Amino acid sequence: MTQVDVKVDGVAYRDDVEPRMLLVHYLRERLGKVGTVVGCDTGNCGACTVAVDGRSVKSCSLLAVQADGREVTTIEGLSDGDGALHPVQQAFHDEHALQCGFCTPGMIMSACDLLRENPNPTEADVRQGIEGNLCRCTGYQNIVRAVQSAAKAMVRS
Amino acid sequence: MTATAERPAEIGQARKRKEDARLVTGRTMWTDNLTLPGMLHMAILRSPVAHARITSIDVSGARQRPGVIAAFSGQDFKDVQGSIPCAWPVTEDTVVPNHPSIAVDQVNHVGEAVAAVVARSKAEAQDALEAIDVDYEPLAPILDMEAALADDAPRVHPELSSNKSYTWAFESGAAGSGRPIEDVLREAEVTVTRRFRQQRIIPAFMEPRSTVVLPEGDGVTVWSSTQIPHVLRTLMSLSLGIPEQKIRVIAPDVGGGFGGKLQVTPEEFLTTLVARRVGKPVKYTESRSESMMSCHHGRDQIQDITITATQDGRFTGLDVHILSDMGAYARLITPGIPILGAFMFNGIYKFDAYRFVCDGVFTTKTPTDAVRGAGRPEATFAIERIVDELAAELGMDPMQLRRKNWISHDEFPFTTVTGITYDSGNYEAATDRALELIQWDELKKEQAERRARHDTVQLGLGISTFSELCGWAPSRLLGALRYAGGGWEQATVRVLPTGKVEVVTGTSPHGQGNETTWSQIVADRVGVPFEDVEVLHGDTQTSPRGWDTYGSRSAAVGAVAVSNAALRVVEKAKRVAAHLLEASEDDIEFADGKFSVRGSPGAEKTIQELAFEAFAAHDMPEGVEPNLDAEATYDPVALSFPHGTHLCAVDVDTETGRTTIRKYVCVDDVGTVINPLIVDGQVHGGVAHGIAQALYEEAVFDDDGNLTTGTLVDYLVPSALDLPSFTTDRTVSPATTNPLGVKGVGETGAIAATPAVVNAVVDALRPFGVTDVRMPCTPERVWRAVQGGSE
Numbered sequence: 001m002t003q004v005d006v007k008v009d010g011v012a013y014r015d016d017v018e019p020r021m022l023l024v025h026y027l028r029e030r031l032g033k034v035g036t037v038v039g040c041d042t043g044n045c046g047a048c049t050v051a052v053d054g055r056s057v058k059s060c061s062l063l064a065v066q067a068d069g070r071e072v073t074t075i076e077g078l079s080d081g082d083g084a085l086h087p088v089q090q091a092f093h094d095e096h097a098l099q100c101g102f103c104t105p106g107m108i109m110s111a112c113d114l115l116r117e118n119p120n121p122t123e124a125d126v127r128q129g130i131e132g133n134l135c136r137c138t139g140y141q142n143i144v145r146a147v148q149s150a151a152k153a154m155v156r157s
Numbered sequence: 158m159t160a161t162a163e164r165p166a167e168i169g170q171a172r173k174r175k176e177d178a179r180l181v182t183g184r185t186m187w188t189d190n191l192t193l194p195g196m197l198h199m200a201i202l203r204s205p206v207a208h209a210r211i212t213s214i215d216v217s218g219a220r221q222r223p224g225v226i227a228a229f230s231g232q233d234f235k236d237v238q239g240s241i242p243c244a245w246p247v248t249e250d251t252v253v254p255n256h257p258s259i260a261v262d263q264v265n266h267v268g269e270a271v272a273a274v275v276a277r278s279k280a281e282a283q284d285a286l287e288a289i290d291v292d293y294e295p296l297a298p299i300l301d302m303e304a305a306l307a308d309d310a311p312r313v314h315p316e317l318s319s320n321k322s323y324t325w326a327f328e329s330g331a332a333g334s335g336r337p338i339e340d341v342l343r344e345a346e347v348t349v350t351r352r353f354r355q356q357r358i359i360p361a362f363m364e365p366r367s368t369v370v371l372p373e374g375d376g377v378t379v380w381s382s383t384q385i386p387h388v389l390r391t392l393m394s395l396s397l398g399i400p401e402q403k404i405r406v407i408a409p410d411v412g413g414g415f416g417g418k419l420q421v422t423p424e425e426f427l428t429t430l431v432a433r434r435v436g437k438p439v440k441y442t443e444s445r446s447e448s449m450m451s452c453h454h455g456r457d458q459i460q461d462i463t464i465t466a467t468q469d470g471r472f473t474g475l476d477v478h479i480l481s482d483m484g485a486y487a488r489l490i491t492p493g494i495p496i497l498g499a500f501m502f503n504g505i506y507k508f509d510a511y512r513f514v515c516d517g518v519f520t521t522k523t524p525t526d527a528v529r530g531a532g533r534p535e536a537t538f539a540i541e542r543i544v545d546e547l548a549a550e551l552g553m554d555p556m557q558l559r560r561k562n563w564i565s566h567d568e569f570p571f572t573t574v575t576g577i578t579y580d581s582g583n584y585e586a587a588t589d590r591a592l593e594l595i596q597w598d599e600l601k602k603e604q605a606e607r608r609a610r611h612d613t614v615q616l617g618l619g620i621s622t623f624s625e626l627c628g629w630a631p632s633r634l635l636g637a638l639r640y641a642g643g644g645w646e647q648a649t650v651r652v653l654p655t656g657k658v659e660v661v662t663g664t665s666p667h668g669q670g671n672e673t674t675w676s677q678i679v680a681d682r683v684g685v686p687f688e689d690v691e692v693l694h695g696d697t698q699t700s701p702r703g704w705d706t707y708g709s710r711s712a713a714v715g716a717v718a719v720s721n722a723a724l725r726v727v728e729k730a731k732r733v734a735a736h737l738l739e740a741s742e743d744d745i746e747f748a749d750g751k752f753s754v755r756g757s758p759g760a761e762k763t764i765q766e767l768a769f770e771a772f773a774a775h776d777m778p779e780g781v782e783p784n785l786d787a788e789a790t791y792d793p794v795a796l797s798f799p800h801g802t803h804l805c806a807v808d809v810d811t812e813t814g815r816t817t818i819r820k821y822v823c824v825d826d827v828g829t830v831i832n833p834l835i836v837d838g839q840v841h842g843g844v845a846h847g848i849a850q851a852l853y854e855e856a857v858f859d860d861d862g863n864l865t866t867g868t869l870v871d872y873l874v875p876s877a878l879d880l881p882s883f884t885t886d887r888t889v890s891p892a893t894t895n896p897l898g899v900k901g902v903g904e905t906g907a908i909a910a911t912p913a914v915v916n917a918v919v920d921a922l923r924p925f926g927v928t929d930v931r932m933p934c935t936p937e938r939v940w941r942a943v944q945g946g947s948e
Contacts (some may be wrong), residue, residue: 028190034183039363039445039867040445040868041445041446042868044869045445075182075183085181085182090600093177093181094173094836096835099669100363100364100411100412101176101185101668101838102187108181126877128877131876131877132876133349133877134869136842136846137363137842138838139841139882140877141841141882143375
């Protein structure tokens with residue numbers, strides 16, 4: 001067992017974890033952060049995407065011990081907690097960018113990182129930026145639209 | 158429908174979804190998110206070989222591993238596990254082999270369960286699998302359908318006399334729906350014959366399947382990532398012998414299905430058997446690789462198809478022979494999948510004669526069953542592809558050939574050569590709009606120029622003018638097709654004492670947005686705010702009756718039941734209002750949630766007031782029971798026939814074989830649209846699925862029967878970069894066979910898109926003598942086609 005100190009969605013945690021434990025399993029099984037989900041076992045689907053120190057990471061591709069000393073944001077900690085949605089969450093709702101919603105947490109976390117790097121992305125930029133997140137329901141069209149609409153909202157705010 | 162100045166009609170509005178709030182914030186109840194007190198975890202050891210006898214199996218090593226509670230092989234359940242049910246033996250003599258949920262003495266495909274371990278944690282259960290010893294005595298893998306049908310072929314199931322499950326046939330002369338096919342084939346002026354292959358695909362829903370079973374006394378509560386909680390409950394009772402009243406099935410949030418979760422699975426049965434054996438709640442969640450090899454696959458047909466026509470291009474006959482790869486077993490509706498296409502090969506066209514013959518064949522591969530469209534994409538692909546081939550043979554424009562042969566808008570209702578009646582449609586209108594949107598004539602000009610200058614990147618233009626049949630019902634028809642289940646749907650609408658409304662639906666959505674759509678319908682019918690309606694579904698305890706969600710039936714069947722129940726609530730409220738307002742029922746007018754007396758201004762009661770009056774029941778009219786609740790069961794009189802025209806323009810690089818979709822335009826006619834936002838979303842997703850089959854996805858098995866595309870690395874579910882932006886539009890020909898006028902929409906895109914794309918690819922390559930490219934049209938296949946002409 002190895003001790004980790006990690007801040008997740010604003011809360012500091014200190015836990016002993018098996019060195020082999022993946023970050024996503026730590027989030028889901030130890031912290032109950034089940035908003036972050038597992039969709040594959042090869043790092044392809046992106047459903048488990050979270051932010052580590054502000055950068056998007058597939059949490060199945062990081063060990064929990066690698067998150068030691070870092071700050072993790074999941075879909076559950078994305079909005080301020082005052083009831084209002086984060087602009088990207090709001091845009092996904094407004095543009096009907098989700099159907100079953102399973103890919104949505106990871107998709108939103110990737111979109112946030114994309115917009116951090118490129119606040120005004122073209123359609124091609126968005127498609128490139130979310131390439132690592134698979135969605136089976138939407139054909140991506142409304143996701144692309146939502147990310148661009150969130151970009152506009154975030155520039156305004 | 159009560160559109161008023163104060164409140165516009167909800168039906169037709171692009172309401173944002175109620176479902177989204179929990180989904181965008183990660184407050185979701187996926188089955189795998191569930192943790193019960195004392196819950197254990199199960200892992201499954203799966204066969205690494207396609208076909209073998211199990212000569213010995215020893216799970217004792219696993220029992221010694223840390224955290225392991227129990228380990229089981231098929232021997233432990235052989236007398237109690239029943240058989241995974243098949244609800245659709247399509248003929249009297251359809252062969253349905255025994256299908257254990259955990260193999261006892263033989264495995265018939267890679268990925269079949271052979272042992273299970275239950276442990277404190279998932280990791281401990283998985284670790285312990287490696288301590289299980291299994292000896293396999295290999296049998297010959299059976300992978301090729303034609304070889305499997307040879308008299309001396311080794312058999313998948315040695316106890317059976319062959320690898321054929323059934324032969325299902327239809328012939329228009331015998332059926333009385335057209336002329337005898339042999340006569341028409343003999344008289345044909347022009348005959349075109351092709352062999353098309355529908356590759357095997359994998360549903361690849363994003364949420365891996367998961368089941369949690371809580372044993373309680375004689376019964377169980379089962380949470381499962383399923384499309385069909387009601388069907389699962391009944392079949393679990395019939396197959397495992399658990400009394401039905403002791404089974405509660407809950408489908409919580411379900412992360413996509415696409416037909417893949419329209420199944421009663423070995424994993425659900427095995428988790429149940431194990432949980433009952435250990436007497437504790439048990440969770441099983443599959444990994445993606447397990448899902449790829451053990452969740453049923455779809456399509457996988459060899460299609461031999463002949464079309465005949467007159468010299469001037471009038472279609473006369475269509476002769477279709479199908480080999481359908483069922484895989485190792487007949488699952489829930491495996492045999493029936495190609496039969497869903499039997500009434501669709503004729504598409505939107507008029508024929509004098511038609512024959513359809515299908516052989517269902519067992520192989521040592523993962524079983525096949527429903528995947529989005531289920532039988533109808535296969536049929537639509539074949540007809541839309543061969544119409545293009547006939548056009549090439551006749552030297553006619555493929556769109557002109559279609560126009561010459563399709564059912565014109567003034568011919569509806571039209572009974573086709575299959576004997577099925579299409580109620581409504583307007584193929585001309587949808588096509589004209591699509592041609593305009595894509596700027597077809599300009600593209601044609603550009604294509605001619607690029608062909609003339611031998612551009613290395615050729616432009617291909619593909620057409621798919623399709624119709625489909627969906628809204629899986631009516632029960633009488635399903636019975637005639639030997640389908641074991643019914644097709645009705647049930648709904649309850651309850652106006653609560655405070656005037657808020659609960660709707661119970663027997664459909665079980667997993668992304669379709671029924672909570673939103675049903676709220677719109679009820680808000681209109683009952684005259685309450687959209688926000689005041691709550692939709693309950695997916696739990697056999699709260700929603701005891703229904704046939705669930707598949708076959709684009711939620712709106713075409715389930716929504717009509719909801720609407721009918723809401724209308725009954727209004728009727729009942731009207732009686733209460735008349736009584737309280739001391740007026741005749743005939744004088745009560747209802748609009749926008751208010752019941753008023755004609756000619757008596759101010760004499761009115763709102764639905765909310767009446768709800769409380771009916772709840773208190775101090776003064777109810779004679780014979781009216783307290784409460785404002787009503788139930789309705791709706792069994793449609795017919796299937797639903799959405800249609801549309803999809804056009805696709807592709808750039809095909811003849812030097813690299815790469816295909817890029819430049820424009821994709823679809824004009825669909827799904828009848829009345831309840832929520833355009835949701836309908837467009839369904840079309841987008843369906844088209845993406847159809848494009849994926851045309852260009853990217855294929856389940857490939859090697860010569861030993863191993864699935865070589867068993868992860869999302871090898872099985873190419875398209876990403877955002879692989880798909881174009883779609884242009885969508887609609888025409889509206891309301892269904893005449895249901896009171897809402899709705900038709901199904903969940904599968905249209907997947908049915909229509911595949912032939913549009915492949916027709917475009919072949920069109921681009923026709924100057925090279927290419928007449929077909931096998932799906933998926935990968936760069937390699939396209940490049941080889943360019944090099945060698947037709948494959």
